[in-house]
Structure formats: C-alpha cells, structure tokens
Amino acid sequence: MSTPSFITSPEYAADGPAVYFRRDFPVAVGLVRATLKITSLGIVVPRLNGSRVGDEVLAPGWTSYKNRLHVSEYDVTDLVIEGENALGAVVGEGWAVGPLTWELTRGNYADRPALWAELTLHYPDRVEIIGTDDAFQVGEGAVRANGIYRGEDYDARLEQAGWDRAGFDASGWTKATGFDWDLSVLELDAAPPVRRIQELRPVEITTSPSGATIVDFGQVLSGWVRFTVDGPAGTTITLRHAELLTPEGELERETLRQADATDRYTLRGAGEETWEPEFTFHGFRYAQIDGWPGELDPASVTAIVVHTDMVRTGWFETSDPLVSKLHENTVWAMRGNFVSVPTDCPQRDERLGWTGDLNAFAPTANYLYDTRGLLQSWLKDLAAEQQASGTVPWVVPDVLPTASSPTAVWSDVAVSLPWELYQEHADLDILRASYASMTAFTRQVEGLLDARGLWSEGFQFGDWLDPDAPANNPAGGKTDRHLVASAYLCKTTREMAKTSELLGHTDDAAHFAELHERVLAAFRREFVTESGRVVNESATAYALTIMFEILDEDQKQKAGQRLAEIVEAAGYTISTGFAGTPLVSDALSSTGHLEKAYKLLLEKHCPSFLYPVTMGATTIWERWDSVLPDGSLNSTGMTSLNHYALGAVASWLHRVVGGLSKLEPGWKKILIAPQPGGSLTFARTAHQTPLGLADVDWRVTDGEVLLEVTVPEGATATVKLPLHPADATEEVAAGTHSWRYPAPAGYGREAIFTMDTPVKEISSNPDVWAAVVEVFKRYFPGVPIDAAGAHLAAMPLSAVAERMPGVAGADLARDLETAISPREVSHV
Numbered sequence: 001m002s003t004p005s006f007i008t009s010p011e012y013a014a015d016g017p018a019v020y021f022r023r024d025f026p027v028a029v030g031l032v033r034a035t036l037k038i039t040s041l042g043i044v045v046p047r048l049n050g051s052r053v054g055d056e057v058l059a060p061g062w063t064s065y066k067n068r069l070h071v072s073e074y075d076v077t078d079l080v081i082e083g084e085n086a087l088g089a090v091v092g093e094g095w096a097v098g099p100l101t102w103e104l105t106r107g108n109y110a111d112r113p114a115l116w117a118e119l120t121l122h123y124p125d126r127v128e129i130i131g132t133d134d135a136f137q138v139g140e141g142a143v144r145a146n147g148i149y150r151g152e153d154y155d156a157r158l159e160q161a162g163w164d165r166a167g168f169d170a171s172g173w174t175k176a177t178g179f180d181w182d183l184s185v186l187e188l189d190a191a192p193p194v195r196r197i198q199e200l201r202p203v204e205i206t207t208s209p210s211g212a213t214i215v216d217f218g219q220v221l222s223g224w225v226r227f228t229v230d231g232p233a234g235t236t237i238t239l240r241h242a243e244l245l246t247p248e249g250e251l252e253r254e255t256l257r258q259a260d261a262t263d264r265y266t267l268r269g270a271g272e273e274t275w276e277p278e279f280t281f282h283g284f285r286y287a288q289i290d291g292w293p294g295e296l297d298p299a300s301v302t303a304i305v306v307h308t309d310m311v312r313t314g315w316f317e318t319s320d321p322l323v324s325k326l327h328e329n330t331v332w333a334m335r336g337n338f339v340s341v342p343t344d345c346p347q348r349d350e351r352l353g354w355t356g357d358l359n360a361f362a363p364t365a366n367y368l369y370d371t372r373g374l375l376q377s378w379l380k381d382l383a384a385e386q387q388a389s390g391t392v393p394w395v396v397p398d399v400l401p402t403a404s405s406p407t408a409v410w411s412d413v414a415v416s417l418p419w420e421l422y423q424e425h426a427d428l429d430i431l432r433a434s435y436a437s438m439t440a441f442t443r444q445v446e447g448l449l450d451a452r453g454l455w456s457e458g459f460q461f462g463d464w465l466d467p468d469a470p471a472n473n474p475a476g477g478k479t480d481r482h483l484v485a486s487a488y489l490c491k492t493t494r495e496m497a498k499t500s501e502l503l504g505h506t507d508d509a510a511h512f513a514e515l516h517e518r519v520l521a522a523f524r525r526e527f528v529t530e531s532g533r534v535v536n537e538s539a540t541a542y543a544l545t546i547m548f549e550i551l552d553e554d555q556k557q558k559a560g561q562r563l564a565e566i567v568e569a570a571g572y573t574i575s576t577g578f579a580g581t582p583l584v585s586d587a588l589s590s591t592g593h594l595e596k597a598y599k600l601l602l603e604k605h606c607p608s609f610l611y612p613v614t615m616g617a618t619t620i621w622e623r624w625d626s627v628l629p630d631g632s633l634n635s636t637g638m639t640s641l642n643h644y645a646l647g648a649v650a651s652w653l654h655r656v657v658g659g660l661s662k663l664e665p666g667w668k669k670i671l672i673a674p675q676p677g678g679s680l681t682f683a684r685t686a687h688q689t690p691l692g693l694a695d696v697d698w699r700v701t702d703g704e705v706l707l708e709v710t711v712p713e714g715a716t717a718t719v720k721l722p723l724h725p726a727d728a729t730e731e732v733a734a735g736t737h738s739w740r741y742p743a744p745a746g747y748g749r750e751a752i753f754t755m756d757t758p759v760k761e762i763s764s765n766p767d768v769w770a771a772v773v774e775v776f777k778r779y780f781p782g783v784p785i786d787a788a789g790a791h792l793a794a795m796p797l798s799a800v801a802e803r804m805p806g807v808a809g810a811d812l813a814r815d816l817e818t819a820i821s822p823r824e825v826s827h828v
C-alpha cells in the first residue's frame, strides 16, 4: 500500500507525444467494491483493463491549479476482475502544460504532464490502495502531439496493443518519477465535469473552389469531429476547423488567430477505425477534411458537442423567427463557452475566463442553465487568485502575460456574480463564501477614488467594443471610460452594502452604504445636469445612469427621452459595447420607450441585434459586425463568432418580452409582466426556478389577448396583464392561471411603419418593402430602386411622394400608404 503522489515521465519533450502511464495490480477473492480517484496536470484519460473509465472529458478541467485541482471519482467495481488487472492513464498537455494566451506561453502550471491516482480496493476485512508511485511505468502510444489550441495528432499504427491490460510486456517502458505538487489542493468534485453532450450530423458536404472537402455541421459549437474510416495503413486524414467560410467558399481561419485547431489521424489500416480526439477542443462549424481515402460518406462524420454538463433551466421563443433565433444563438454561445471555465470564446488563442464577459452575461446564463456548480467553483478560483495577487485578475484562472489592475465591469464581477447567484438561489452561503473577496475588491477600489469620490484614474476597458471605437483601440469608445467605471461602482457599492446587511455585518453595511452614497453623489455632481442630461451623451452613458439608479425620477424621464433620441438617431443600429449593451433595452423600456426598445431589437441593418441572424449566424458574435454584409470578415482581429457577452440582451427578452422575472431572491415572489410590442404576437418563456417551473405564455390572436402562466409551488406572482384595457394587475398563488380579453384595436397587425418612417427602415421588412417597390416601379418605371442608396435611405417615405408634383404626388402617397398598411400576421 502506498500514499499516492504525482508522477511523471523522466523525459518529456515539449509538444511531444502524450505520456502513457501503466501498472499491473492483483485483485484477491472477495472484493466488495473498487473506486478510482484520479487527476492530472494536463488532461487525463483513465483506462482500466482495456476500457476507458467514466464519461468525463477534458478532465480535470481548468481551475486555478495551484489552489484547487479537481479530482474525478469513479466506481470501477465492474471493471476490475479477480486476478491480475492493469490501471493505465494517458495524460496530454491540456491547460497545465501547453501554450495559452496570444503569447502562446507554455508551462503555465507545469513543464510536463503529471498524473495522480488512487485506486481503492474494498474487501470485507481490509482496504488496499494502489496509488501513483514509482511502481508505475511510462511510455508512448498513438497520441503523438496534442494541445488545446493546436489540436491532436494520432497515429493509430503506434497504438501499443494491450498496453492497458494485465500482462503487457512493458520492458521498453521506463519507471515513472515523482513530480512535486502540493497534494492539499486536490478537491473531489471541485467543479462539475465536462461531457460529450450532443452529436450533430453534417448538414452539407461541399467541394470548395480550391478542391477541398468541407463538412458543414450547421452550427458553431465547441467540441470535435468523430469519424469512422476504412482505408490503407499510413493514410493521414487532416481535419482543419473554422467557424466561417470566406465569400469564395474556402475555410475562413482568421477568427482562430494562432490556434491551429487541426487534428491528424493516421490509419492503422485493418478495417473500420473510429476516432475522435481526447486532448483538445475546437470552436467550429466547418471542418475541412483532407486525405480521406475514397469518397466521404456523410454518415461517417459527426460533430461532438462538448461542454460542462449543466441542467437547462431557461427557454424563450416568440412569433418573430429571427428573434427566436437570436435567443437560440445566445444559448449556443453559452454552450460553446461554458467548457469548464466561463470563457470569452472557444476558438482562438484565448479561451480565457475573462471576467468582464461573464459580468455582462451572468444574469442570462443563470436563467438559461443551472450554473451554480461551475460559477461557484470559478468564484473560488477568483478569490484564491485575488488573495495571492491583491487584485481580481482580468481572467480567472489567471495566465495573462501582464499583471491585471482593478477595472470596472471586469473586476466588478467579484461582487456582481455572487450577488446574481444569490438572487437566483436565495442561499446566503453563496454570499458568505465570497464575502472576503467582495469586500477586498470594494475596499481596494475605495482606496483608488479621487478626492471627489470618483474612480478617475488608472486603466479601464470602458465600454469595450463600442462599434464606434477605432479599430485599433477597442477600449476607446464614445463613452468616457471613467464615467463607465464610476457608474458601475454605484452598482457595485450598492450590492456590497446590501450583502453586508444580509450577512449581518452591520459595521461593513454602514461603511459600504456610506461609500455608495459618496460615489453616487460624486457621479451626479460630475456627470449629471440638474434636468437629467448626462454630460457624455451616449447610449451607454444614459443606459448606465438609468439602470444603476443614479438619477431621481424626473431626471430619469429626461434621460430616457435623450436615450430614445440617441438610439433613434443611430437608426436603431447598435452603438453600445460590453458595458452598455446589456442595459440599453431595459433603460428604454423602463422609461416609457418600449416601442423604441422594440425597434432596437428588430433592426436588421449592420450592426444590430438581428443583423448577424440575417447573415446566418448560429451563435452570438464578439462584434455585431464580425462578419460584414458582403460576407467577409471584419478585419479588426477581434471577430470571434462565438462570444456570449453581447448575448446579454437575452435577459431583456426573458424579463420584458417574455415577462418573467423575480421580485425576491430565489423566485418566492415572481413578477409576470410581459410587454408586447413591435410586430410580436406571441412569446413564451419558462424558467426552472429553485422552487419549480415558472412559465409565461402570451399571444394576441383573433383580436384577443391570451395569457397563461404557471407559478411554482411555494411562490406567489404579481401578474400585470399585457395590453389589458384597464392595465389590470392581479396577485396569484401557485398553479396555472389563464386570462382572455380583447386586444387593443390594431395590435397583432404588422403596423409598424408610417409615412414618416425612413425608407431604409421600411426596407428591413421584406414583405412590406416588396409592396413599396411595386409602387415605385409603377411611378418611376425603369428607375432602379435601392434602399441602401444614400440619399433615398435616410428620407422619410412621405418625402419621396412630395417630390412628385400635383395629383401624381397625392396618388403616389396614397399607394405608398396602402403598401405599408397593417397586415394580419399569422403566427403560432
């Protein structure tokens, strides 16, 4: 019996073959149970008597390894036999050893893969432990090279038959050596495992103009390709991955930056061979397959969707298929990025736990999935690394080449995330567990405030990726980055004060409440006029001041008005970045500008919420214009096609369009208040709350509003009846309730355009635009009609008619009015 320690290979070549570990062990008569605990620095695939153990992939996942290292535990009773057995493991480079970040820094945690395992054999009268020690041997096998960014090279001819079975001749193998690692950081179930969640069949296989075979899986995802092949030994199949095709139809690999994302498989050549990589993952939709022997049969390839195994808890759909698709894309962006760590993107040379991205997205994430296991694990890492460095790192786990500094939106997640999780689960332990981290961050920023009480110095990401920021400076948007910082600090200090109060830390509560008042007063003095204008007039500046309760009621109305004007002046295209986008729709709808919020939602011109959907997007992009209208990639280098941050708008869809939100932490009191608008005639949203399923379904049909809601046991709901003639509100208990009443005249018809609507806006609705073009053609035969044409685009429709003198003008106006008149919409 031995106490396990980490072991490794005495010789390891960086970027070389994966390390294979093995040992034989005897099992005596009478075994009751066998359990295996296993982890590694690197990615581990455990094997026992020729079988793979368990269904966790990419184990042990990525945590702040120096502080916490996840240990998987499996019941392996059924895999062991009386007599000789063999325990094996293949360990690849993973996050611990291989290159990370755009600097491709190797060895962030260890210079070589290392293994730790403890196999416990339970007998009626004793327990025996087989632990990793120098009784293990190390060798090589078919995995020739592997890495998170680079992909995997597998030469099936080099598989050592029977290496993971008893009696294998390991005479060519060497003795494992010890690897120094603090065993106190090992944690059973430190984080929920990553698993293979879904398989997607190809939707199309095409031959590109250059002659390459490209498989389209129809969905941008995280995972890999699995295939079955039959061909001659030594044939190498190469799979290159990409999220997009160029307009010419070749792989567009620019979004990967330096990630090679290429798998290679060399055939053994003895009949059918099925393979998938185990030491990498790719963010992709397309795979170019080179070297396939013979014709590629679509049935031979599937995409394996891989992410942290979480329970789905949130759903949304609506009558406008583009909006439903926007929501679906948000779900996929979350799935693509909750791969062990909540990351910015899954495809390029980053895939890092960027704090700001999660700050923007957390409310949406917590609605869509049960994130508690993963995010609480991540918060433990955040706290541990914050303690070590004194600062919340910009990415968690921190592997950045430069030191982080306290930064609004990004570092704020130390407070906002525990607060959001508490709102969802109403469990004070969530706040307790993070309290030291929350207060340390808040006090650190307090120490950085200037004499006025503003956060006015130091680096800030600001309203990151404001579409109007210069291409080479994504932090240089329209909104003063220190305004963004102080506005977010108003929110952070409020949440901090409430947390202290909830946990009974009365001195802290008083201190942080006072700090909050100080920051709030300083912000108002510096940035807000008495009437409610915000000096830095941008959609983001207004959205933050409205949503962070910085303004009094009168000022809020004025600010809402200005925000509506700014949003309209931008033609309802997006003019906000990471800081403002999650809030702008709420800021409009909560200040009486619901219709403008809908116009913002339904706009399709670039860049807008729906523009990517019209371009065939299947996920949320890093920028709304990551792909340009001609199908080419935006050349700024920040153009991931799988970034959840801006998908934060889905939270507004859930709460305002769907109409489901919580009035109290843990959903004990629910607000059901759908706010129909735009051309929507139906929406449904549901959330698996900690108390059970809450469901809201509204539809406008045949001149009636139908509302059906389900309130879970243990909850009550305030129901504000949508489009109700008397604006009625009702209080209801758990159960299913429904209402039916007349809809306002005209609602449910697609009557969103008037003669004052700019031509460009009308052209975004294909049916209405077709009718308008008909009229134009009648009056201006032979004149080409192009809504994008600069002078016509900005003109209201009435101005076009006014250009025709006399009766013709009046006739034209009448016909145009008919063309844009409301039409019945058949949905549901």
Ligand code: BGC
Residues within 6 Å of the ligand: 344, 345, 350, 354, 355, 356, 357, 461, 645
């Ligand atoms: C990431 C972002 C992140 C940002 C901050 C980017 O490279 O992809 O989402 O928040 O850097 O600098």
